[in-house]
Amino acid sequence: MKRNVAIIGGGQTHHAARRHDVNQVEMVNEAVRAALSDARTTIDEIDAVLVGNMEFFEGCHMTDCWLVDGTGAYGKPGLKITTGGTVGATIVCAGVHHVASGLFDRVLCVGFEKQEEGDTGAILSGVAHPLFGRSMAGAAVGYFAMMATSYMAAWGAKEEHSAMVAVKARQNARKNEYAHLKLDINIQDVLNSRMLAYPIRMLDMCPASNGACAIILADETTAKDRCEKPVWIRAMDTAHNEQFELDWRDVTTQKSIFSRVSAARIYKRLGVNKPTDYFDVFEIYEPATWAEMVWYEDLGLCGPGEGFKLIENNKTGIDGPIPVNPSGGILSTNCIGASAMLRVWEAALQIRGDAGGHQVPKEVRRALATAYGGTNWTVLTALSRNIDD
Amino acid sequence: MSDRVAIVGVAQTRFSPKRPEVNYAEMAYEAIEEVLKNTRLSIERDIDNAISCSHDIWDGQTISNIGITDVIGGHLRNEEKMAMDGSTAVYYATIGILSGEFDCTLILAHTKMSQTNRNIVNNTAFDPIYTRLLGLDFTSAAALQAKRYMSCRNITEKLTAGVVVKNLSNAAHNPVAHNKGFYTIEDVLNSPLVAHPIRRMDIAPDSDGAVAMIVASERRAKIITDRPAWILGIGTCYDSYYLGDRDLSDCWALKKAAAQAYKMAGINDPSQDIDLIELGEEFSYQELLWLEGLGICGPGEAGELTASGLTAVDGALPVNPSGGLLSGVPTNVAGLNRVAEAALQIRGEATGHQIKDVKVAVAQGHSGFCGQHHCVIVLGRE
Numbered sequence: 001m002k003r004n005v006a007i008i009g010g011g012q013t014h015h016a017a018r019r020h021d022v023n024q025v026e027m028v029n030e031a032v033r034a035a036l037s038d039a040r041t042t043i044d045e046i047d048a049v050l051v052g053n054m055e056f057f058e059g060c061h062m063t064d065c066w067l068v069d070g071t072g073a074y075g076k077p078g079l080k081i082t083t084g085g086t087v088g089a090t091i092v093c094a095g096v097h098h099v100a101s102g103l104f105d106r107v108l109c110v111g112f113e114k115q116e117e118g119d120t121g122a123i124l125s126g127v128a129h130p131l132f133g134r135s136m137a138g139a140a141v142g143y144f145a146m147m148a149t150s151y152m153a154a155w156g157a158k159e160e161h162s163a164m165v166a167v168k169a170r171q172n173a174r175k176n177e178y179a180h181l182k183l184d185i186n187i188q189d190v191l192n193s194r195m196l197a198y199p200i201r202m203l204d205m206c207p208a209s210n211g212a213c214a215i216i217l218a219d220e221t222t223a224k225d226r227c228e229k230p231v232w233i234r235a236m237d238t239a240h241n242e243q244f245e246l247d248w249r250d251v252t253t254q255k256s257i258f259s260r261v262s263a264a265r266i267y268k269r270l271g272v273n274k275p276t277d278y279f280d281v282f283e284i285y286e287p288a289t290w291a292e293m294v295w296y297e298d299l300g301l302c303g304p305g306e307g308f309k310l311i312e313n314n315k316t317g318i319d320g321p322i323p324v325n326p327s328g329g330i331l332s333t334n335c336i337g338a339s340a341m342l343r344v345w346e347a348a349l350q351i352r353g354d355a356g357g358h359q360v361p362k363e364v365r366r367a368l369a370t371a372y373g374g375t376n377w378t379v380l381t382a383l384s385r386n387i388d389d
Numbered sequence: 390m391s392d393r394v395a396i397v398g399v400a401q402t403r404f405s406p407k408r409p410e411v412n413y414a415e416m417a418y419e420a421i422e423e424v425l426k427n428t429r430l431s432i433e434r435d436i437d438n439a440i441s442c443s444h445d446i447w448d449g450q451t452i453s454n455i456g457i458t459d460v461i462g463g464h465l466r467n468e469e470k471m472a473m474d475g476s477t478a479v480y481y482a483t484i485g486i487l488s489g490e491f492d493c494t495l496i497l498a499h500t501k502m503s504q505t506n507r508n509i510v511n512n513t514a515f516d517p518i519y520t521r522l523l524g525l526d527f528t529s530a531a532a533l534q535a536k537r538y539m540s541c542r543n544i545t546e547k548l549t550a551g552v553v554v555k556n557l558s559n560a561a562h563n564p565v566a567h568n569k570g571f572y573t574i575e576d577v578l579n580s581p582l583v584a585h586p587i588r589r590m591d592i593a594p595d596s597d598g599a600v601a602m603i604v605a606s607e608r609r610a611k612i613i614t615d616r617p618a619w620i621l622g623i624g625t626c627y628d629s630y631y632l633g634d635r636d637l638s639d640c641w642a643l644k645k646a647a648a649q650a651y652k653m654a655g656i657n658d659p660s661q662d663i664d665l666i667e668l669g670e671e672f673s674y675q676e677l678l679w680l681e682g683l684g685i686c687g688p689g690e691a692g693e694l695t696a697s698g699l700t701a702v703d704g705a706l707p708v709n710p711s712g713g714l715l716s717g718v719p720t721n722v723a724g725l726n727r728v729a730e731a732a733l734q735i736r737g738e739a740t741g742h743q744i745k746d747v748k749v750a751v752a753q754g755h756s757g758f759c760g761q762h763h764c765v766i767v768l769g770r771e
Contacts, residue, residue, distance in 0.1 A: 001488055001489050001490055002392075002487070002488060002489035003488075023516075023518060049627075054445070054451070054452065055444070055445060055446060055472065056445045056446060056451045059513060059517070060513060060514070060516070060517060061444065061446050061510060061511065061513040061514035062444075062472075062473075062514045062756060062757055064472075064473075064627075064762070065514065065627070065630055065756065065757035065758075065761045065762060066514075066516050066630050067630075068627050068628075068629065068630050068761075069629075069630065073627045074627055074628070074629055075626065075627065075628075075641075075642070075645065076626065076627060077624065077625040077626055077627075077646075077649065078625060078627055078762075079471060079473055079477050079480070079481055079625065080471070080472050080473055081469055081470060081471055081472065082445065082452070082454075082470050082472040083452070083454065083468075083469055083470050084451075084452035084455075090469050093469070094469070094481065096488070096490075097481075097484050097485045097488040097490060098484055098488075099488075100487075100488035100489060100490065101484045101485075101487035101488045102487065103484065103487065117517070123451050124451065125451075126449075126450060126451035127450070127451045127452055127455060129450075129455075129456070130449060130450060131412070237467075238438075238466075238467040238468070238469070239465050239466060239467070240458050240463045240464060240465070240466065240467075240468055241458075241464065241465065242458045242459045242463070242464040243455050243456070243458060243459075244459075245464070256465055257465075258465060261465045373452065374452050374454070374455050374458075375455050375458070
């Protein structure tokens with residue numbers, strides 16, 4: 001990259017299942033104002049506005065156009081990208097490209113979803129191929145049910161392990177004032193929750209949230225001038241799996257898959273040998289409990305088949321040696337277009353030491369954020385406190 | 390720009406009202422396969438990333454770039470989907486290369502308008518609370534803009550019909566165009582009224598098709614081709630959303646986008662420095678309005694300028710020698726087709742409709758009703 005790029009501010013809404021008090025424009029504006037205020041910047045100082053959102057989820061075409069009053073894009077350059085669940089991170093990538101190009105010094109990235117205005121399950125079924133996949137599609141729950149049964153059969157994990165992930169997420173969320181599902185639950189509550197598709201129960205899945213996130217990126221000079229605690233974007237990597245590569249349900253597959261390929265590439269770029277030593281905290285995109293355990297393995301936080309032991313031994317708790325999703329993650333808040341950006345923003349908050357109640361109790365120099373969407377797509381973002389670290 | 394970016398290859402499918410024999414991925418692959426063949430590049434070896442351009446709502450598939458992951462080389466690699474007019478994909482690809490992150494980018498835009506009804510799709514671009522229920526679509530919104538522009542600037546229906554006559558006769562020489570022919574102004578004025586003052590022949594018809602393009606850094610471009618079309622300037626800008634918040638007879642956002650692109654390209658006098666323009670006239674009046682926005686003439690002067698023949702293929706400043714959008718280019722693909730046609734002209738490859746000695750060409754595209762978001766790309770031979 002030609003110029004170093006830093007996060008100089010960000011903000012998010014208080015995520016919730018219902019936001020009858022605001023329309024999409026007003027909801028997005030809450031996050032934009034929070035980000036501008038956090039970055040001590042005015043909208044007039046922003047050079048470009050980039051929007052990420054999946055328009056089918058609200059049934060609104062060209063949301064970036066409608067939202068100009070909320071995003072502040074009126075009279076400014078900008079664009080809209082849609083890449084499914086990964087879009088929030090893709091927008092950050094796009095923002096980094098904008099700043100690194102030298103054409104823009106301050107770029108506002110916005111991701112949002114107001115899921116109550118659509119039917120998430122129906123829309124997610126529309127992900128499947130109209131000729132070959134749609135008649136057997138079961139939205140996201142179906143996909144993760146297959147991943148889960150494969151995981152249990154291959155590695156001997158139990159439903160209790162999944163429940164441990166569910167409890168960790170919601171208990172962490174109780175420490176995060178912005179999280180949607182702040183549930184004081186235990187393992188038994190999860191195992192008693194309604195079965196959706198074996199072995200996925202209600203509390204194993206993420207919620208459908210309304211919410212927005214905004215991040216302001218800047219070049220090195222601006223960041224050092226204007227920001228006390230800039231968080232540097234060290235590397236990004238994007239990988240998509242082709243839709244008919246269905247091997248991913250088989251957790252023992254030896255084939256190249258998106259998550260492992262992307263992790264290997266970003267680790268090589270940064271010179272990471274042992275990710276658990278290199279990164280101090282992880283914010284990952286886990287739409288279902290089982291996906292979190294698969295991420296542990298794909299990111300190399302443990303060996304293949306050992307992910308469920310990490311949660312069993314409480315290694316990934318807020319105060320554990322490998323904190324994963326201290327924010328509560330996707331299992332607690334999923335406003336799709338914002339979700340991947342929230343991972344990046346939460347990772348940045350941990351580096352700044354500004355995560356409040358869910359700040360991990362150790363020094364955070366580096367963090368890794370993942371995104372998850374499409375038919376197994378990801379964007380990985382590595383962040384650091386020091387520019388050359 | 391200290392570092393330069395160039396278009397090194399372009400391929401287009403033929404445009405047609407309906408392509409029932411292919412799905413959108415197969416249609417997209419026609420263009421991708423050809424652009425790779427023309428440039429002798431391989432996706433695996435040479436392409437760093439891909440940018441696609443379409444809308445879920447047009448494709449009828451959630452996260453519709455899932456459908457083209459394989460054909461665009463996205464498997465285990467980087468692909469991002471722009472949900473805007475295709476010109477903005479060129480804008481973003483240029484920024485990606487200037488950032489130093491990528492050296493060679495494949496761009497694809499595809500849409501099959503035959504799969505759905507444009508007015509139903511476009512109605513959902515109006516906000517669900519205040520304006521959607523009025524039943525507005527892009528044609529009825531454009532009629533409001535046409536009415537406002539034409540009455541403020543004394544533009545007659547004859548003058549807008551002149552744009553149709555010019556572009557459809559230009560299209561007769563464009564091998565990929567499907568809406569073409571030699572008509573008179575009377576033919577246009579006699580075509581059925583759709584939304585006053587817009588008649589059927591004033592509207593870009595429904596089309597299916599795809600365009601692929603490869604852009605590269607200066608270092609790579611010089612290895613790939615001896616005829617790069619250099620991207621000299623880029624600009625985008627959003628206008629207000631609600632029609633009542635805009636002066637529809639003006640195009641403020643286009644002026645701002647053009648000013649960014651011209652500044653970057655070092656264009657001081659657009660009417661003198663530009664040899665050719667490919668712009669997005671979804672409706673005939675827009676060609677006149679956008680020419681004013683691009684600074685080619687003053688407010689209300691574009692009608693007479695067109696009538697005088699200045700923008701004809703043999704005029705001093707040919708506009709849409711390809712036939713423009715009226716010749717039948719799908720929405721979303723529209724802007725990438727504009728940039729592609731401008732690049733073909735710069736490269737001397739516009740078979741059948743090549744204009745002599747094009748050194749600087751401007752392409753313009755827009756998203757949103759009545760041109761809310763504009764993108765301007767300046768291309769040059771040097």
